[in-house]
Amino acid sequence: MAYSSDGPKPFERASKASHGHIIKNEYLQEFLSNCELPKTKDDLENFDFNFYKISEFEKNPIKNIITIDGGSTQVAVRSRFPSSIMTFYQFGALIFSVDDLDKISESPFVNPEDISKLKEIKRFELVLPTKNIILKNQNSLVNSLRKAIYDFFMRKLDDGNTLMDTFKWFIYEEYGETREDWPLSRCPQCGLRDLSLKKKEMKSDYTFNCPSCNAVLYLTDVFGLQNSVDEELGVGETAAIILLLEQMILVHIIRIILKTSPKLLKHTLFIKDGPLAYYGNSSRMYKPMRNLANYLFDKYDLSLVGLEKSGAFVEHALEISELIPNNSAFLLNDDYIYKYIIPNRENRQYSYGFRTYYSGKLIFKTTEENIYVATLPNLEPTPNPSEKNFKNIDSILFNVAKLKCDMYENSLFPVALVNKLVSLSDHPSSEILKKFAKKNIMQNNL
């Protein structure tokens, strides 16, 4: 905070006076005395941990690594009141071989040219209206958001497919025993509830018509992102949108590998930045994702991990890191999570993340004493997981330990690289995006 030399301004004096008011308030004092916070490591001293020791591999079963990450930045395309905001998203997938990476890490310093030789990058860019902007031919922010998402999924990619082809394959489970319909909670136009989007009624452009008002429904409406929109306050859930689209890109890459060289899948490790979960209105995507992961476990021995960089679990992991032996994983169970990480004493009917995660969480400490919070797809949600719930746990964590990047604290080399590629939030790039957006929006609107 900046202080001026001539003492507090009248407004600041007024706000200090109201602090005094709060401190004396009995209701607030009582409220605070009833609050409980997450535990520290001193509370854990006699806790009976169940650690799992990670096996070492002479011959690494993983030959390729694919990392996926996304980022966003909001740009005020008109800052004078009422402001108009759009959000730019960028997603990247980095593909490289473990052999090439080993060669680079053996050399005494990393040459930027070696890095560019090493990687194959796929990029995905998207811009979404966020506040006080509507698209041409769309009558509301909700419909503008729906159309922008639909258009993004319909764009032809350089592999000749669209994300929409993949999305249809994903939710109608066309890889295995296909399902015939998918529920849509309500029509975004007339509000009709409990619609069923039947695959056989879908048009070639992946749309349907509402049986009541005949409005166009997009297949991508099943994400439910339109439910996070308030016409005045704007679009919420930016973080949930990033998580959703990262995982749709992950599914797309898996599908392309299945189409072109399915044998590769067995030797590929997918690393996603952030947890393997869906949040907010799109959270129910965890269900088809679990079905897909289980199918891929069965047929192709899938290796997939999500790595978290921040949040309550990462803070807790750092707090207890010295209690965990090297090269071991601490598989978190419900009792532990609710007692020590996310305070909750409710009589729980369902496991942690039952309606959002298709994975289970663990804290992993490497031989070099680096700490990671990882999520691995679990075969089914369970309150008390053992290593048997996570397929390929040894080879996944063996490779996570290998990829430690000295350049970035607590980060893996490929993850740091893809993170840098998709990062839009630093100052120069958001200024460039702002100028770019302003130049390209119809001038008379500004």
Ligand SMILES: [Zn+2]
């Ligand atoms: Zn309708």
